[in-house]
Amino acid sequence: MPGTTEYPVQLIQPDGARVHHxxxxxxxxxxxxxxxxxxxxxxxxxxxxxxxxxxxxxxxxxxxxxxxxxxxxxxxxxxxxxxxxxxxxxxxxxxxxxxxxxxxxxxxxxxxxxxxxxxxxxxxxxxxxxxxxxxxxxxxxxxxxxxxxxxxxxxxxxxxxxxxxxxxxxxxxxxxxxxxxxxxxxxxxxxxxxxxxxxxxxxxxxxxxxxxxxxxxxxxxxxxxxxxxxxxxxxxxxxxxxxxxxxxxxxxxxxxxxxxxxxxxxxxxxxxxxxxxxxxxxxxxxxxxxxxxxxxxxxxxxxxxxxxxxxxxxxxxxxxxTMADPEPPELFEHVYATPHRGLDEQRRDYLAYLADDPAGPLATVAPTPREEGVRS
The missing domain is CATH 3.40.50.970 (Thiamin diphosphate (ThDP)-binding fold, Pyr/PP domains)
Incomplete structure (x- = not known):
């Protein structure tokens, strides 16, 4: 591949015939x-x-x-x-x-x-x-x-x-x-x-x-x-x-x-x-x-x-x-390869925001152990 060809390389013609190359x-x-x-x-x-x-x-x-x-x-x-x-x-x-x-x-x-x-x-x-x-x-x-x-x-x-x-x-x-x-x-x-x-x-x-x-x-x-x-x-x-x-x-x-x-x-x-x-x-x-x-x-x-x-x-x-809808906290998963305090804080705040709505999807979601560690 020393340069570029003057025409596209072809081995099969549109009619199915082989090209000698x-x-x-x-x-x-x-x-x-x-x-x-x-x-x-x-x-x-x-x-x-x-x-x-x-x-x-x-x-x-x-x-x-x-x-x-x-x-x-x-x-x-x-x-x-x-x-x-x-x-x-x-x-x-x-x-x-x-x-x-x-x-x-x-x-x-x-x-x-x-x-x-x-x-x-x-x-x-x-x-x-x-x-x-x-x-x-x-x-x-x-x-x-x-x-x-x-x-x-x-x-x-x-x-x-x-x-x-x-x-x-x-x-x-x-x-x-x-x-x-x-x-x-x-x-x-x-x-x-x-x-x-x-x-x-x-x-x-x-x-x-x-x-x-x-x-x-x-x-x-x-x-x-x-x-x-x-x-x-x-x-x-x-x-x-x-x-x-x-x-x-x-x-x-x-x-x-x-x-x-x-x-x-x-x-x-x-x-x-x-x-x-x-x-x-x-x-x-x-x-x-x-x-x-x-x-x-x-x-x-x-x-x-x-x-x-x-x-x-x-x-x-x-x-x-039949794919299940993701749970809202999954938005924060697989963002960083290692734990990230800033992302943990954003996740905690988002869960708290959703939990404030009595009819919201996460009104009964408990914080994860990792979130408890951030709070402490």
Whole structure:
């Protein structure tokens, strides 16, 4: 990855035909029939998760959801390139990455339902909770990667963000620090062509990957709707990071088929013809055509994959709808790693405030032993 390619790397054409590209084919030479079916299954299941979450949001069961329809190959392909001990810092759209990292789908909806601050224990899947502040996760990833390097850990840290985030100063600062420190971090930009309602051409007069070159970071463009090509280039970047080669930048050219979030209406700023054009490059359809060409997708396999997708979505919906509302004191949990007197005082004052209301939720809540210690 010495510089940036003149065109996006591609290994599967939209019609499912393989592309002859020896350098990158070698990086996925171990991906046989079983692995291809597994990639296809993860693409289908993650789209089903996304569809179900959008429905839950439309039905008022989630406050918001950031769809990833159309971007599944960029997320699934890159996630499959990671090692279990690698660490991920995502934005609010990486539901497919989370699924591939082992995060239960119902954990992904907890934050959007308002019953949790995040998606669970980051250590369980080596994936940080979603970053709502646009671009901030790139700085978090760079700091984590550098600290891990100082500790002698031979891991890669990957941060995901969209094309719109590259206009944020946090991304520029992260690239500066990563290049200066030779931090083992992979910057993964999903260029889905739209930063909410503004096209990518308005933000960047040159390919986004070229920006990384200016910082001295090797960069590459990849067809983000080609799961095999994404897997190949991400493996290359991860190997570079784990081997002490420093940071890399991947720009995955893809497309956001749905709204920015369920609070958005893309028909107000986007032409239907553009969406229809990208629908013909759909990542799942492309993978299905490849499997059909190679005789790997019989009726039984397709049925099994669809049943798996429905099962995961059903469980996610059931578990989401039965989530218990958190108790108010939980607002103060998991804020600091060690006890903090100021936070204890705030918690005590808040409990006292709620207890003053005879009909309030905590009128009968007794102070915890830790609170008694603060009082004394």
């Amino acid at each position: 020896p350098e990158y084919q070698a990086l996925v030479a171990d991906i046989g029939p079983g692995e291809l079916r597994r990639l296809y299954e993860d693409l289908v299941v993650t789209r089903r998760i996304d569809t179900e979450a959008v429905a839950l949001a439309r039905q008022g069961q989630l406050g918001l959801w950031a769809p990833c329809q159309g971007q599944e190959a960029a997320q699934v392909g890159s996630a499959h390139a990671l090692h279990p001990d690698d660490y991920v810092f995502g934005s609010y759209r990486e539901s497919a990455v989370a699924y591939c990292r082992g995060v239960p789908p119902s954990a992904m909806t907890r934050m959007w339902r308002g019953v949790s601050h995040g998606i669970g224990d980051p250590a369980a899947a080596n994936m940080a909770n979603p970053a709502i502040v646009v671009g901030a996760q790139a700085l978090h990833a760079t700091g984590y990667a550098y600290a891990a390097h100082l500790d002698g850990a031979e891991i890669a840290t990957v941060t995901y963000f969209g094309d719109g985030a590259t206009s944020q100063g946090d991304i520029a600062e992260a690239l500066t620090f990563a290049a200066s420190w030779s931090a083992p971090v992979v910057f993964f930009c999903q260029n889905n062509h739209w930063a909410i309602s503004e096209p990518v051409q308005l933000q960047s007069a040159t390919p986004i990957a070229q920006r990384a070159i200016g910082y001295g970071i090797p960069a590459i463009q990849v067809d983000g709707n080609d799961v095999l090509a994404v897997l190949a280039v991400t493996r290359q970047a991860v190997a570079r990071a784990r081997g002490g080669g420093g940071p890399s930048f991947i720009e995955a050219i893809t497309y956001r088929m749905g709204p920015h979030t369920t609070a958005d209406d893309p028909t107000r700023y986007r032409a239907a013809a553009e969406t229809e054009e990208w629908a013909r490059r759909d990542p799942i359809l492309r993978m299905r055509r490849l499997l059909d060409r190679e005789g790997l997708l019989d009726a039984e396999t397709r049925r099994r994959v669809e049943e798996r997708a429905d099962e995961v979505a059903h469980r996610m919906r059931t578990e989401t709808l």
